Amino acid sequence: MPELPEVETVIRELRPRLVGRRLRSVEAGAKKLRFAWQPAWGLRLAGRRVEAIRRRGKWIMIDLDDGSLLLSHLGMTGKLRVVRADAPHEPHTHLIFALDDGSELRYRDVRRFGSLRYCSTAAEIESMMGETLGPEPWDLDPENWYERLRRSRRSLKAILLDQTVVAGVGNIYADEALFAARLSPRMVGARITRPHAERLRRAIVVVLDRAIAARGSTIRDYVGGSGRRGRYQHKLLAYGRTGQPCPNCSRLIQCIRLAGRATHYCPRCQPASRSHR
DNA sequence: GGTATTCCCTGCGGGC
């Protein structure tokens, strides 16, 4: 379940292995990802040099020297790694890019919720990523953020998961940010106060910064671009801690279903309604 | 237009 910190970790670890390398060829498996790999893309990629690798929300963008790019979303179980060409082939490896130094960029995805495709025009990129991908959490304007929350009748949890509101937050860090801000995931956006909105905005940034510093969370099988596991799963305060005592008040963490996702919170620290700040 | 729900997909764990 790669969210922003995990994707950021992947690109940081891929960067020294990938930037400057030339792509020689592409080998695509038979099974389709979210989007099928087109053989023509492989022909256009051959000989291209990787100029940069960057992130936008949960998307990975690999810039090539002719202005085109490889665009990938890891979905739930996607993994991008650079390995030696003689490294054993793991099952569920769907795309293999041969590089000019004898290594390979491999895309593996058990559930195939992810995608990796080639884009040569701005229109293609926009159609893939969505024209309305929200700002990075660090770029949220406090006033716009408050107004966006206040206009919605959805729960805060549902709003945080909406990539058009803020890019990169997923289920784990939505729960952690709401816990850090001491706000109920069930609270309706329209009911939020300006101080609460600001507290939530700051909580999102703090939680994501800490998670990036810990190289993300390895809940099941996530690994970074070098194959190393994250460490932030040991620092989670709410997510996945159903039935365990809240670190603040010792009340048991509860799990409910919100916006179609398991949602973890402390009923005492994050009450459904509160009169104080 | 805004919001809620369903579906895709596979591995894992619990229950029987």
Added chain:
DNA sequence: TGCCCGCAGGGAATAC
């Protein structure tokens, strides 16, 4: 031991 079922969840499609 082996089988069945539910769960995990990002984003697109569909329903309301």
